[in-house]
Amino acid sequence: MLAYRTPADAPKWKRRALYSPLARIVIFALLAAAILFLMSLGVAALGLDQKSAPVMARRISYFLRQLVPFLGAYLFLVYVIEKRRPVEIAWRKVIPDGAIGLAAGLLFISSVVAVLWLVGSYVVTGTNPEVEWVRPLLLAGLGTAIAEEIVFRGVLFRITEEGLGTWPAVLVSALFFGGVHIMNPGATVWSSVAIAIEAGALLGLAYHVTRSLPLVMGIHMAWNFSQGTLFGIPVSGNGEKGFLVSTRPGPDWLSGGSFGAEASVVAVLISVIASAALIAYARRHGTIFVRGKQSAPIMETVPS
Numbered sequence: 001m002l003a004y005r006t007p008a009d010a011p012k013w014k015r016r017a018l019y020s021p022l023a024r025i026v027i028f029a030l031l032a033a034a035i036l037f038l039m040s041l042g043v044a045a046l047g048l049d050q051k052s053a054p055v056m057a058r059r060i061s062y063f064l065r066q067l068v069p070f071l072g073a074y075l076f077l078v079y080v081i082e083k084r085r086p087v088e089i090a091w092r093k094v095i096p097d098g099a100i101g102l103a104a105g106l107l108f109i110s111s112v113v114a115v116l117w118l119v120g121s122y123v124v125t126g127t128n129p130e131v132e133w134v135r136p137l138l139l140a141g142l143g144t145a146i147a148e149e150i151v152f153r154g155v156l157f158r159i160t161e162e163g164l165g166t167w168p169a170v171l172v173s174a175l176f177f178g179g180v181h182i183m184n185p186g187a188t189v190w191s192s193v194a195i196a197i198e199a200g201a202l203l204g205l206a207y208h209v210t211r212s213l214p215l216v217m218g219i220h221m222a223w224n225f226s227q228g229t230l231f232g233i234p235v236s237g238n239g240e241k242g243f244l245v246s247t248r249p250g251p252d253w254l255s256g257g258s259f260g261a262e263a264s265v266v267a268v269l270i271s272v273i274a275s276a277a278l279i280a281y282a283r284r285h286g287t288i289f290v291r292g293k294q295s296a297p298i299m300e301t302v303p304s
Contacts, residue, residue: 121264123247144224234259
């Protein structure tokens with residue numbers, strides 16, 4: 001079930017400049033970049049980017065720079081360009097779907113850590129009662145989840161699927177998601193491939209079968225927060241001091257090395273199993289869209 005289809009009576013110039021998949025992706029990217037730039041100027045003018053600024057004020061300003069540009073650009077794209085209701089991010093979905101996503105994300109990373117513990121590649125050596133909870137929950141958890149899921153699932157996956165079909169959308173969004181993480185500390189070609197399979201393909205498929213951004217945001221948030229702040233494992237190369245103090249002995253292909261558990265073959269295998277289950281579900285319910293072979297149903301829209 002797709003969210004948008006180009007109006008049949010749209011003139012050619014609108015089809016190319018406004019409604020084509022590439023045009024909508026470019027419009028979103030330019031608008032998000034412009035909003036982020038203006039907000040950065042405002043933060044600098046207020047001095048909130050300085051270490052002398054109050055800690056909470058700096059954190060809130062950073063969180064808003066994660067939230068406002070991407071959510072604002074997305075709502076503009078949906079309401080103004082596509083002229084429809086953003087049913088994939090409807091308020092009524094935020095709490096129930098978000099809660100399901102949080103549970104699924106916690107289950108996923110806990111399963112990875114459990115297997116690593118069983119094979120001796122995750123060893124708890126103590127606890128850290130003074131661990132900070134608010135910053136990683138707000139920034140690495142909620143802020144990152146909202147921004148990245150809007151970009152990679154709400155825009156890149158959704159619009160590519162509408163234009164090219166489900167399988168190209170999974171491939172494109174996975175490649176881009178893995179590619180942007182090659183810049184992270186401790187990243188390797190393998191870690192980018194691993195995260196493309198895990199967060200790229202798996203979350204793309206999760207969005208495909210649920211059509212819910214709050215759900216995939218919840219998965220992403222719980223994944224990042226529990227991996228770093230609870231289990232004390234680096235999150236995509238970014239080291240976190242977690243409540244559990246641990247070591248991860250063994251080869252990097254098993255432990256994930258300095259990049260974290262996402263680069264572990266265990267995480268890849270579990271994500272492949274989960275992705276296979278989602279594909280089986282999609283096939284069983286006939287939701288996979290192959291361009292040229294079928295006409296996919298459209299989600300609830302607002303007439304243009």
